[in-house]
Amino acid sequence: MSTIIPTEDVDYTELTRSYMAIFDSQAFYQFLNTTQTGVAHSSSGTELSLLLKSIITSLTLCTIQLMMFCFFRNIFKTLYQPRCYCVPVNERPEPLPKGFFNWIVPTLSYDIHYYMSLGLDAYFFVRFINMLLLFFLIVGTLNISVLIPINLAGSSTEFGASGLDKFSLSNISAEKVRYLNAHFIMGLLTIALFHILIVYEMEAVIKIRHAYLLSPRLRESVISRTLLVTNIPTQILDFESLSQSFSVVPGGVKKVWFVNDYEKASNIVRKSNDAIDYLEEAELKFIKSYHRYYNEEYSKELFENLQIRPYFYPPLYLKVKVPWTKLVYHITIAGWIRVLGLQKRVDQISWSLSKLKQAKVAIEREKLKLSSGSLTKYNCAFIEFGNQTGASIAHQCLLSEKQGFMDKSLMGVHPRDIKWKNLTKDNVITPLLSRYLVTSLCIILIMLYVIPVSFIGLISQIPLLVKLMPCLGWIYGLPEEVRESISSILPSVLLSVLTEIIMVTFRFLTYYKWKLTGSEMELDLQRWYFGFLFIQQFLVVTISSSVTVIFKQIVDQPTSIPVMLATNIPKAAIFFFQFMAVKALTFCGNNFLRIDQLVLRNTIYPFLDRTPRMKFKRLTNLLSIRWGTTYPVYSVYASIGLTYTIISPFISISVIFILLLVLLYYKYSLRYIHNHINESETNGRLYPSALFHLYSGIYCLECCLIGIFFLSQDHNGNFPLRILGWFMTLILMVTVFGNITIYNRYNKHFHNLPIIRENSISESTSSQSLSKNMEFDQTFQMLYLNPNFKYEVPKIWLPSDSLNVSQEEALRFHNEGFEGSTTEGASIYFKLFNKVSNVKITRAPPDYK
Known part of the structure; x- marks a missing residue:
């Protein structure tokens, strides 16, 4: 026994x-x-x-x-x-x-x-x-x-x-x-x-x-000296007041980036990017058509008289506001929907050029509003201090004696990691309720995961599966080895797909916990995803087919x-x-x-x-x-x-x-x-x-x-x-005590930097080992400005062709005010009687940064 x-x-x-x-x-x-x-x-x-x-x-x-x-x-x-x-x-x-x-x-x-x-x-x-x-x-x-x-x-x-x-x-x-x-x-x-x-x-x-983090090269970067501060009182939401408030911090305040209303600018940028794609796509169609007709012995003059230009239904841009909230969503609907309204197609090139011109004017107008201070300010800001030590001290301090003000700060935020939508939520209650709701949904997902797993488990039991679904009786006509492979491999594949879906769902839900940066989302996801995997891929598989059974046993005894x-x-x-x-x-x-x-x-x-x-x-x-x-x-x-x-x-x-x-x-x-x-x-x-x-x-x-x-x-x-x-x-019991002791001893070192340190430590990291994540920030004066306010209308980029059609088009665009239009770095080749084309690129677009 x-x-x-x-x-x-x-x-x-x-x-x-x-x-x-x-x-x-x-x-x-x-x-x-x-x-x-x-x-x-x-x-x-x-x-x-x-x-x-x-x-x-x-x-x-x-x-x-x-x-x-x-x-x-x-x-x-x-x-x-x-x-x-x-x-x-x-x-x-x-x-x-x-x-x-x-x-x-x-x-x-x-x-x-x-x-x-x-x-x-x-x-x-x-x-x-x-x-x-x-x-x-x-x-x-x-x-x-x-x-x-x-x-x-x-x-x-x-x-x-x-x-x-x-x-x-x-x-x-x-x-x-x-x-x-x-x-x-x-x-x-x-x-x-x-x-x-x-x-x-x-x-x-x-x-x-x-x-x-304390190496000389990294310590002098703008990112290491900048602190994101939220819930700033309206009365000190200006550079002078913030500088005075933080005057006690070593090094003082060097620069402040305020978070302004960027919704209109974002909408302009989105339309501009769509327009440049539609324009360049239309030009490619035009060039291909030209070469096809040219091969059929149309003269250039005759081709121009044919007025062959691509036509299309332009997309619909809708603005949807959620009732009783300040949430606004900009939705793009495919242009073919205009067929239902019996609308006519328009010249794709002319439409795109007009949209680009409008975007160029509109984005400049938004930049002027920003510089004049007429745009709405949100109650958060990126504050650059004189040195990394000052930023670290401010990060570790309670920044306001009033509860709920300046109650959260983040240090070392990557400019491209900011979740701008979440940063601009000035209603405290909505994010709080959303956070609790998302947490509840994550728990429910973990608990109910057993339901789809149970259905997938049926696949490994072919007789039961066929009994429930007689239409699958043809499976018995397959060789035994094939049936065994299906029953052993297919469930594993489906479980992997299901686990991937759960991971994507967790990531989607985590965004609505109103995390301000992607790094905060990753840290939160790590906890939840580990809990999900450990419970469902280990405990449930080992002990019971139901999470509720495990929890009931733990609660009862x-x-x-x-x-x-x-x-x-x-x-x-x-x-x-x-x-x-x-x-x-x-x-x-x-x-x-x-x-x-x-x-x-x-x-x-x-x-x-x-x-x-x-x-x-x-x-x-x-x-x-x-x-x-x-x-x-x-x-x-x-x-x-x-x-x-x-x-x-x-x-x-x-x-x-x-x-x-x-x-x-x-x-x-x-x-x-x-x-x-x-x-x-x-x-x-x-x-x-x-x-x-x-x-x-x-x-x-x-x-x-x-x-x-x-x-x-x-x-x-x-x-x-x-x-x-x-x-x-x-x-x-000793292990639990050790776990708590080790956590408490080291945890604060992963959130804060030491003020008193040995020189040997800060110099021990080779400059070649520094992450390139931090190298670019020295070149931007508007580092933490919303990217929509740094936007410039893209330069038109066409592939050169053997008949110089694209070169003439680029010159025409340049003369119409779209400076920088070029064919350099890209070319298009035709084969099979000019019916098949291939685009080759040898360099980046002219507006690439």
């Missing part, structure tokens, strides 16, 4: 019925209440052959994808190495050597300090993966060496686990219950090593972060948590071994190959790139990593690994495997694919949160061991390990 005596099943029928009554559907209720056992238990006792069979499919697919990547890497260079070709020359890294596998060793050998040039969030993420790799290599080696032989020897003639569970704690029989003493010792060692690692990393984070974990977690060990292996292979293959972009590049994009400007934007619009939803994924994987490192030590192999592939991909993509500027940079604040999230795995491990030690019964019916259970309970 097993050493662990499971508790009696608890009937939650009435509780579930009360929750589901709102749906008033007995069928729906029965569907959701089919089981209260974690789906991960289905893998308990799996044989090695079956496990390998499920992994080989993913391994084969991943290998094919990697081979395709190695082949296409040197063909589609702007797709797989865009930073070597699609960024300014001085920012391009050296391309990787050609060859099928010649990219792997150079990628892995890049020094970690290189990634500091991409920002602290990128640097610390690479460090995070390296740290986890080192930790699981050490802990995994120790636990596998010590515990696997003990687990294998733990069976008896009366009891022995089946399949791969023989290598886990589940194989310990009642006759050999004292073998669990080794698990207690290795658990203590693992927990001690974890805390040593956490403290070491916290010390390193503080030192590196302070060295980075908090002391039963260790028992609940001890009777469920060991059964799910093989599931998570398989889960992580398959996840690693899927991640690696999909992200390296980028099959969606590869297909779109060779099918749809040539038709979407209707002008040189559109093609330039697509090529230079590099991917940006959203770190707020990236860190949590690997925090959850590491937490699962920590939970099972004693219970089933082989889990460390899966964790190391996925971390190695993740490290390879991100070292490659951060250098050659992703944008090197992270506008939502948190300056390393995501990393400490990711480290603290790992405590979730430690707590699960400790609670599970407590339950195991208290439940373990020998062949005489005694409970000889209760003393270990009490010791582990004490360790849990």
Whole structure:
């Protein structure tokens, strides 16, 4: 018999019925209440052959994808190495050597300090993966060496686990219950090593972060000296009053950027950008038509007499105001809707030129209003202090003795990271209510996630699926291997899509918490997304198919948590071994190959790139990593690994495997694919949160061991390990105390900068390692001015052609007042009797900044 005596099943029928009554559907209720056992238990006792069979499919697919990547890497260079070709020359890294596998060793050998040039969030993420790799290599080696032989020897003639569970704690029989003493010792060692690692990393984070932010080059940047202050009283909303108010701060106030009403300017800019796209697209149509008719032996004079110009229905611009609020939305409706009003098409070129002229006049008018001070001011401002120390002191102080005034300040805000809509909300009640509403919606999403997961789970049960939907009976006509692949792979794909949808939904909702910057959104998303993943991808899968069942058990009997974990977690060990292996292979293959972009590049994009400007934007619009939803994924994987490192030590192999592939991909993509500027940079604040999230795995491990030690019964019916259970309970309390102590000790260092510091610290960071995020701000005198007030009407950019049509058009536009119109840097080529054209660009647009 097993050493662990499971508790009696608890009937939650009435509780579930009360929750589901709102749906008033007995069928729906029965569907959701089919089981209260974690789906991960289905893998308990799996044989090695079956496990390998499920992994080989993913391994084969991943290998094919990697081979395709190695082949296409040197063909589609702007797709797989865009930073070597699609960024300014001085920012391009050296391309990787050609060859099928010649990219792997150079990628892995890049020094970690290189990634500091991409920002602290990128640097610390690479460090995070390296740290986890080192930790699981050490802990995994120790636990596998010590515990696997003990687990294998733990069976008896009366009891022995089946399949791969023989290598886990589940194989310990009642006759050999004292073998669990080794698990207690290795658990203590693992927990001690974890805390040593956490403290070491916290010390390193503080030192590196302070060295980075206090380096001479960064300390003198405008961003480091500027403070965003909100809810400023109207009576001091001018430069003189603010300067006087902050006169006590060292260095005083140097400059103030007020936040003015920009809605009208934003609407003008939007119409202007649409107009330039419509104009250049119409010109391309005109040039193509000219070449087509020219090929058919029309003379130039005859062609001009034909008056062939593109006509279209111009878009509709609507202004919608939300009742009882100050919210105003500007909506653009496609022009074809004018057909319903029996309207006539207009000359696309003439319409676009007139809109550009109107925008040029209108935006200048708004700039004059801004300079004269006639635009409405909002109750917030960006205040540049004389030095970084002054800004830091002001940031740490209570700025007003009156409650609700100047109650929030942000330091180091990137100008392109500002959420202007949220910054201009002067009604305090609306954002507060919205914040509570969004928080409630996020909780509901986490709770109800089990419903779509339950439907997806039906796909893995083909007989039940066909019974519910007879129209799918044709599935039985497929070979058995195909049906097995569908039932094993398709649910995983759909779950990944569903998780992606949830992530996008969280990101959308977080915007309506009225966060003022993208970095604030990333920090908030990290907490919520980690909570969602840990609950739904670990706890619910392991313990129960319903979040409500878990919460009900915790509320009714908090002391039963260790028992609940001890009777469920060991059964799910093989599931998570398989889960992580398959996840690693899927991640690696999909992200390296980028099959969606590869297909779109060779099918749809040539038709979407209707002008040189559109093609330039697509090529230079590099991917940006959203770190707020990236860190949590690997925090959850590491937490699962920590939970099972004693219970089933082989889990460390899966964790190391996925971390190695993740490290390879991100070292490659951060250098050659992703944008090197992270506008939502948190300056390393995501990393400490990711480290603290790992405590979730430690707590699960400790609670599970407590339950195991208290439940373990020998062949005489005694409970000889209760003393270990009490010791582990004490360790849990010490861990909680340590967690709180470490958090309180280091937390303030991630929000504030030290005033008293050693020179060695501030000089330790090389100037080459500074993020380029901060380099541009020295060149802008209107750094924190809303970008709509810095807008200039774009210069017309046409591709040169062999008949000089575009050159003549550019000259005509120049003479009509659109200075700078040019054909330089772009050209159009015709083939197949001038029926097919191709646009090529060799430089940026003339108005590119």
